[in-house]
Amino acid sequence: MKKFWKNITDNDKNSLVAIIRLFLFWQVIVLVVALISGRMIAPRLRFMYNDGPRMSNPKLLWPRANFDGVHYLEIARNGYGLYEQAFFPLYPNLIRLLAPVFGGKDLVAAVFISNLAMLGALWFFYKLTRIDYDSKSAFRSLIFYLVFPASFFLGMVYTESLFLFFVLASFYSARKEKWFWAGIFGALASNTRIVGVCLFPALIWEWWQQNKIKNLKLKIKNLIPLFVVPLGLLGYMHFLWKNYQDPLMFLHVQPFFGAERSGGKIILIYQVFWRYLKMIFTTKWDPLYFAVWLELLTAVGFLTLLFLAYKNGVRSSYLIFSFLAYLIPTLSGTFLSMPRFALSLFPCFILLGLIKDKVVSNSLIILCGILWLVSIAFFLNGYWIA
DSSP states (O other), X not given: OHHHHHXXXXXXXXXXXXXXXXXXXXXXXXXXXXXXXXXTSOOOGGGSOOOTTOOOSOGGGGGGGXXXXXXXXXXXXXXXXXXXXXXXXXHHHHHHHHGGGGTTOHHHHHHHHHHHHHHHHXXXXXXXXXXXXXXXXXXXXXXXXXXXXXXXXXXXXXXXXXXHHHHHHHHHHHHTTXXXXXXXXXXXXXXXXXXXXXXXXHHHHHHHHHOOOSOHHHHHHHHGGGGGTTHHHHHHHHHHHHHHSOXXXXXXXXXXXXXXXXXXXXXXXXXXXXXXXXXXXXXXXXHHHHHHHHHHHHXXXXXXXXXXXXXXXXXXXXXXXXXXXXXXXXXXXXXXTXXXXXXXXXXXXXXXXXXXXXXHHHHHHHHHHHHHHHHHHHHHTTXXXX
């Protein structure tokens, strides 16, 4: 740690301290909402994590494992159960690996992994943004990330922060021409979520943009590590083929989670938009209606932001990854979890940080912040958000 601290510049030290303060402030707000919201919102206990007879994990952390978090902990404890192959293996494997360090408290290990990855992701996002933009814009982009309504998932027992960390670390390594590490982080991303494989074409394009050198041998040497990226996905597919004779089982089991996903059949995006418009006019008012609106607005908003990011010259390799990462989940016929998936669409947050009009920028931050607080309160009490 001392060596790391000595090797970074004074500006980076100041930036890192500021990011840590933002991170801690964010954590305090989540904790306060967790303590207060339970008295204001009737909890849906059947959707909330419970340690059961184990009672080994701190009760304060239980709500952080609601919904998908339950499955990640079950996989970490017992291996894959019925239909749990929808969840990629790296995160639960890390939980299993670190649980003994925390005295067998696997939920504590999971929360530690998610939040450490979140802090690392914030740092890499800032550093990546600073390559092309000034520090003021980079910090404003960070603020937008932290108040985005679904950003609370970064601190929950979900893969969002770990995946984002690997994606940003991969791109940062590529921008610094550390192609070996770009490939390694990319492979880890594709073993965390299926859209991690979208890094492969994006990094190939980044390599092409950077490698204007005439030395063919050096060009190929830089390119080879990038072919490691799909190995994370291929490794999981091999595991599924070997154990269940279905390498695409992670797709085929999706409908069993009530996710209304097609499970293999491709649905075009305009059909998904039409489906959501029908739901807006037919769904009765309850917390699910809030989730439907949040999913639709996120889908429309982030597609628009990606287009505007393209028009404003955000780096093309980032956009290739993000357009693919946006599109792939929608092919299953739903925007379900889109607010959560949008966390990986980092060029959109870069663009938001570039807004020069302070009134517009501050108004968006306040609006997002209010929705963020509401989303935290609902999720921690067992209501579906994304």
